[in-house]
Amino acid sequence: MGFGGAWNGDALVEGDVARAEAALDAALGAGIAVLDHADIYTLGKAEQAFGALFQRRPSLREQVLLQSKCGIRFADAAGPKRYELSAAHIERSVEASLQRLHTDRLDLLLLHRPDPLMQPAEVAEAFARLHRAGKVRFFGTSNMHAAQLQWLGRHLSLPLVVNQLEMSLAQHDWLEAGTTFNDPQAMASPRAAAWPGTLEHCLAHGVQLQAWGALAQGRLSGRLPADASPAQAKTAALVGRIAQRQGLAPEAVLLAWLMRHPAQIxxxxxxxxxxxxxxxxxxxxxEMGREDWYALYEAARGRELP
Ligand SMILES: NC(=O)c1ccc[n+]([C@@H]2O[C@H](COP(=O)([O-])OP(=O)(O)OC[C@H]3O[C@@H](n4cnc5c(N)ncnc54)[C@H](OP(=O)(O)O)[C@@H]3O)[C@@H](O)[C@H]2O)c1
Incomplete structure (x- = not known):
């Protein structure tokens, strides 16, 4: 999301491609080989930057798993910001992503957000056509809860293999949903109410959980906002202490916390x-120990567990 320059109509510049190249070389060198795109990122320029790179160095394409997303449309002459998971829009969006990325296939396509007007049978037809044509290998969702996955899944002939959700030490409603389920503390996080069963559904059905916002935009690893809550400040300080003790970067501590969960996020x-x-x-x-894991969780939630 951070590639391709600004979110405006300016043309892609050489510096954008160079930035993508430096990041991808660093990622591959560190063993990271999944690229998360979306048709909307920097209005298509993020995909363009990597597409330009794949044109220059075609072997890079074969070294990565390329995923993109569709379904969000920004305000335009035809209407306000909206979601669209019609078959026509899904297929149009994939074609455009393939062109920008200079590739013949996406390894994964995610539906970016749930569209209240979605017709699952139509999504199923679009997925089947894209798959038959070899344009998309696997499909998944983003920002969808368990019941939405079940409903959609009933219409699809291809499995949903990924669900991408906001999950981090800063956004821990996915844990609150389970830990406070049978306790009055559940009232403290209304957003957790949407979660019950989502984690378990993904685990039970082999849906890989991907966490967006996993670094909490730096808030807990060196970029604490001036108006941080006491819980945020305490968590950031604890992240720093653990990082120092382990000889790791604070970012690594945040991710080790997330990856310690058995869901293999x-x-x-x-x-x-x-x-x-x-x-x-x-x-x-x-591998983070249970004591550090719970100390961070308690600090982030701002009070003792029930
Ligand atoms: N499915 C969805 O609905 C959805 C929504 C949002 C995002 N996403 C995906 O998830 C990815 C990650 O999400 P995200 O970008 O919101 O969250 P993130 O990974 O938590 O944060 C990344 C941002 O935080 C900055 N940052 C991280 N640690 C820092 C530190 N210690 N000090 C200063 N700055 C720091 C990074 O700057 P630098 O670049 O300078 O390191 C970057 O701007 C996106 O790129 C996108 O692919 C998906």
Missing amino acids: QPVIGTADPARIRACAQATAW
Whole structure:
């Protein structure tokens, strides 16, 4: 999301391609080989930047799993910001992504957000056509809860293999949903109410969970906002202390916390900085202990568990 320059109609410039190249080289060097795109990122320029890179260095395309998303439309002459998961829009969006990325296939296509007007049978037809044509290998969703996955899944002949959700130490409603389910503390996080069963559905049905916002945009690893809550400040300080003790970057501690969960969550890191990409990869070298894990969880939620 952070590639391709600004979110405006300016043309892609050489510096955007160079930034993508530096980040991808760092990622591959650190063992990270999944690229998360969306048709809307920097209005298509993020995909364009990587497409230009694949044209220059075609072997890079074969070294990565390329995923993109469709379904969000920004306000235009025809209407306001809206979601569209019609068959026509899904297929149009994939064609445009393939062109921008200079590739003949996406390894994964995710439906970016649930569209209240979605007709699952239509989505199924679009998926089947794209798959038959060899344009998309696997399909998944983003920002959908368990019941939506079940409803959609009943119409599809191809499995949903990924669900991408906001999950981090800063956004831990996915845990609150389970830990406070049978306790008055459940009232403290209304957003958790949408979660029950989503984690378990994904685990039970082999749907890979991907976490967006996994670095909490830096808020807990060096970029604490001026108006941070006491819980945020305490969590950031604890992340720093654990990082120092373990000889790791704070970013790696955040990701190690997420990856310690048995769901084997894949963090989607939004950094464009090669040094930070390498720092993130340190997370795979350490399995966090239960005590650190709970200390961080308690600090982030701002009070003791029930
Ligand atoms: N499915 C969805 O609806 C959805 C929504 C949002 C995002 N996404 C995907 O998930 C990815 C990650 O999400 P995200 O970008 O929101 O979150 P993120 O990975 O939590 O944050 C990345 C941002 O935080 C900055 N950052 C991280 N650690 C920092 C630190 N210690 N100090 C200073 N800055 C720091 C990075 O800057 P630098 O580049 O300078 O490192 C970058 O701008 C996106 O790129 C996108 O692919 C998906």
